[in-house]
Every structure is written in C-alpha cells, then in structure tokens.
Amino acid sequence: MITSSEPGGGRLDPGLGAIMSERRQLINLAYRMLGSLAEAEDVVQETYARWYAMSQEQQEAIESPGGWLMKVASRVCLDLLGSARARRESYVGEWIPEPLPERAEWLSGASEGITSDPAERVTLDESVNMAFLVVLESMTPAERVAFILHDVFRYPFAEVADIVGRTPAACRQLASSARRRIRAAQAPATPxxxxxxxxxxxxxxxxxxxxxxxxxxxxxxxxxxxxxxxxxxxxxxxxxxxxxxxxxxxxxxxxxxxxxxxxxxxxxxxxxxxxxxxxxxxxxxxxxxxxxxxxxxxxxxxxxxxxxxxxxxxxxxxxxx
The missing domain is CATH 3.10.450.50 (Nuclear Transport Factor 2; Chain: A,)
Structure with missing residues (x-):
C-alpha cells in the first residue's frame, strides 16, 4: 500500500559525515509523524543534540548509530504528538499539515532555515499526500507512531514496542486500528x-x-x-x-x-x-x-x-x- 524505507542498521563511523548522512531518513520519519516540516527539523536537531551530548566511548558502544538515531527521533516525535494536540486545540481555525512542493520547486531559503540539499528533502510518496496526512491527524499519538514505523518504515513490532513503550501485541493492535482508519477514509485511487x-x-x-x-x-x-x-x-x-x-x-x-x-x-x-x-x-x-x-x-x-x-x-x- 505504501512505499517503504528500510531502517538503517549498518555500523556507522560516529564522525559527523556518517551521522549526518542519516538526516534525510530522520526528516522523512519526523515529517510523517508530525505533519510539519518545521517541527520535523526541530526533532532532527534535538536527536543530533542528544547524540553529540554523549561521550565518544558511549557513541562507539552503540552497535547501530542509524538505528539509535531513528529510535530517539521516534520517541521525540511521540512526546511532541502528545503536546501537539493541546497546541492545536488553541490553534486559530483549522490546522492543516504543512504542504510540500515537488523537488524542482523546492526553493532554497537559507535565511529561513530551509535547505535545497536533495539529501534533506522529504520523499514524496503515498504516505505524504494530504488526504493521508489528514487521516494520520485523527489518530492517537501511539497509533500514529506504531503505524508509521511498521507500515511505512517497515520496523518489526518488537522494535516498535521498544520505542512506544508497549508490548509487541499492543503495537500490532495500534497499527491495525490505524489501518482501519486509513481504509475507512480512502477512496478508490484516481490516476x-x-x-x-x-x-x-x-x-x-x-x-x-x-x-x-x-x-x-x-x-x-x-x-x-x-x-x-x-x-x-x-x-x-x-x-x-x-x-x-x-x-x-x-x-x-x-x-x-x-x-x-x-x-x-x-x-x-x-x-x-x-x-x-x-x-x-x-x-x-x-x-x-x-x-x-x-x-x-x-x-x-x-x-x-x-x-x-x-x-x-x-x-x-x-x-x-
């Protein structure tokens, strides 16, 4: 149903270049989680801040830095989703996910914090179309995180459970509930x-x-x-x-x-x-x-x-x- 991305699991050199190469995957994850590019960028910055707050020995002890970054980013998103509901209740008017342009139109605005680096653009697939994101907004934070990690990024439920703080069986149920919401809202695809x-x-x-x-x-x-x-x-x-x-x-x-x-x-x-x-x-x-x-x-x-x-x-x- 959805274009998927495999989680990064290879051993990375803890140097800046290798760690920053995970940025695109993190942005893709956080945008789908939050529906906001600005908030996604904040999540990625927080994730990197936590990585570089560790000693070199602590970094080297992590078997999969890419997996660690994704796990931390997911947890930051989960926390933000909880507070986002309260913020959006006080939002003036209706809240709509932040729209994204196609690559050819992604304008560079360095003064506003937007990069034109292709490695940092959000991959445009079925999981970011506006109708899909609006349905995601109707989900509980746990449903959204479990669904995105499993159905979009193909994380096994055992790993999802570690991130969400629930059992694999509970995460399976969360993803199933989210899937039902998606099916109920989806119309037949139009070319x-x-x-x-x-x-x-x-x-x-x-x-x-x-x-x-x-x-x-x-x-x-x-x-x-x-x-x-x-x-x-x-x-x-x-x-x-x-x-x-x-x-x-x-x-x-x-x-x-x-x-x-x-x-x-x-x-x-x-x-x-x-x-x-x-x-x-x-x-x-x-x-x-x-x-x-x-x-x-x-x-x-x-x-x-x-x-x-x-x-x-x-x-x-x-x-x-």
Missing part, C-alpha cells in the same frame, strides 16, 4: 493524469469565475478547509457543499493581481496562488473520479517557507474571508 485534468479544470473555472463549471467539478458534498493560523485571514470552519464552495472561490479571485498556477503538492496535482510573485496560498485536492471531494488551502505563511524565499505576510487567496 494522477486524471487528477491533474480535474485540478486544471478547477483552476480555469476559478479564474473565469464560472460558478456552474466549478459546481460541475465538485462533489455535491465536497468540503473546503482553510488554514491561516491566525496570521492571515481565513475561514475558521470548513465550507461544505459544491455550490457554497464554488461561490466562495468565484468571489475571491482578483485576476488582475493574483496568479494561479498548477503545481505538485505533497506528490499530487495541486495549485499555488501568487501575489506580486510571492506565494500566498497552496491548495491540495482529494480527487475521486472526476470530482473534487476535498480542498485544503494553506495560507499560513509559516507553513509556506519551502514555497517562497520571501517571508512577507499578506492576505491569502482562497478559503479566506
């Missing part, structure tokens, strides 16, 4: 080319303010969710129903100033809105057949760092007031 055609049609209808065309592209029970984080204006509740969504989008496009372009968002066809050359919002879609079931609009500039070298804040382009 990428078909998704792209639907998203392109939405873009064209949006730019033309063609309400009828927009309604025709939306599932009657579609929902659109915006995330401004209280930094920029966005609707606080999801918009439900094809007609309401169509009218909302048609009323909020300024063709003279706003540039909407097609892009890859978390590995799937999406849209990016730019104002005066600066990315102000990113749109991910859940396309089922020939209709759009869900739209996620991320307007919070703190979540758009990989998309733009600028750090200005402005009004978003959609699912805003």
């Amino acid at each position: 990428t080319a078909q998704q792209a055609r639907v998203v392109r049609g939405f873009k064209q209808a949006w730019e033309a303010k063609d309400i009828s065309a927009l309604i025709g592209l939306l599932d009657p029970d579609a929902t659109a969710t915006g995330d401004g984080g209280g930094v920029v204006t966005a609707t606080l509740e999801p918009i439900e129903g094809a007609e309401r969504i169509a009218r909302f989008f048609a009323d909020r496009v300024d063709a003279a100033r706003l540039a909407i372009r097609e892009s890859t968002v978390n590995g799937q066809p999406g849209l990016v809105a730019e104002l005066d050359g600066r990315t102000v919002s990113v749109y991910a879609f859940d396309v089922v057949g020939d209709r759009i079931k869900r739209i996620w609009a991320v307007l919070n500039p703190d979540k758009l760092r990989p998309w733009t070298a600028g750090s200005g804040q402005g009004a978003g382009a959609g699912v805003g007031r």
Whole structure:
C-alpha cells in the first residue's frame, strides 16, 4: 500500500559525515509523524543534540548509530504528538499539515532555515499526500507512531514496542486500528493524469469565475478547509457543499493581481496562488473520479517557507474571508 524505507542498521563511523548522512531518513520519519516540516527539523536537531551530548566511548558502544538515531527521533516525535494536540486545540481555525512542493520547486531559503540539499528533502510518496496526512491527524499519538514505523518504515513490532513503550501485541493492535482508519477514509485511487485534468479544470473555472463549471467539478458534498493560523485571514470552519464552495472561490479571485498556477503538492496535482510573485496560498485536492471531494488551502505563511524565499505576510487567496 505504501512505499517503504528500510531502517538503517549498518555500523556507522560516529564522525559527523556518517551521522549526518542519516538526516534525510530522520526528516522523512519526523515529517510523517508530525505533519510539519518545521517541527520535523526541530526533532532532527534535538536527536543530533542528544547524540553529540554523549561521550565518544558511549557513541562507539552503540552497535547501530542509524538505528539509535531513528529510535530517539521516534520517541521525540511521540512526546511532541502528545503536546501537539493541546497546541492545536488553541490553534486559530483549522490546522492543516504543512504542504510540500515537488523537488524542482523546492526553493532554497537559507535565511529561513530551509535547505535545497536533495539529501534533506522529504520523499514524496503515498504516505505524504494530504488526504493521508489528514487521516494520520485523527489518530492517537501511539497509533500514529506504531503505524508509521511498521507500515511505512517497515520496523518489526518488537522494535516498535521498544520505542512506544508497549508490548509487541499492543503495537500490532495500534497499527491495525490505524489501518482501519486509513481504509475507512480512502477512496478508490484516481490516476494522477486524471487528477491533474480535474485540478486544471478547477483552476480555469476559478479564474473565469464560472460558478456552474466549478459546481460541475465538485462533489455535491465536497468540503473546503482553510488554514491561516491566525496570521492571515481565513475561514475558521470548513465550507461544505459544491455550490457554497464554488461561490466562495468565484468571489475571491482578483485576476488582475493574483496568479494561479498548477503545481505538485505533497506528490499530487495541486495549485499555488501568487501575489506580486510571492506565494500566498497552496491548495491540495482529494480527487475521486472526476470530482473534487476535498480542498485544503494553506495560507499560513509559516507553513509556506519551502514555497517562497520571501517571508512577507499578506492576505491569502482562497478559503479566506
């Protein structure tokens, strides 16, 4: 179901180069765990800080430094997931996972802490598409960690149990429960080319303010969710129903100033809105057949760092007031 990555198990020289070579694997793990690239980077920094806090003798005594780093990062993520629930309860409006661009568009922004090093990019596969990440958000921290470690990174339950602090049987149950959530939320896969055609049609209808065309592209029970984080204006509740969504989008496009372009968002066809050359919002879609079931609009500039070298804040382009 999911593209997997094998855990690193070989003996590593405890030198900087060898240890830092695990960074990509750690970023991939932490992003899936937390749905936030910024938080994933913090987890990796904390993990390395713990490694270098040890003496050389302690480091050399660790049989698999790569495995040790993954274990520590997983535990840090588990702790963060517990506190994240409380933080997100006080978040202004809806919280949406941080969207990721495709490799060709991953902009270097050294002043903002984002690297353009290919080794540090998140691998875009089924386990990072927006619909998948949103389902992960509905899981308990233990479910999420057990599922990601076992089903995505292929860790045996014995190792998962050591990380989560439960028995292998309990972790098996956690992963099974998470799997049921995924299956219940998943629709039949729509070919990428078909998704792209639907998203392109939405873009064209949006730019033309063609309400009828927009309604025709939306599932009657579609929902659109915006995330401004209280930094920029966005609707606080999801918009439900094809007609309401169509009218909302048609009323909020300024063709003279706003540039909407097609892009890859978390590995799937999406849209990016730019104002005066600066990315102000990113749109991910859940396309089922020939209709759009869900739209996620991320307007919070703190979540758009990989998309733009600028750090200005402005009004978003959609699912805003």
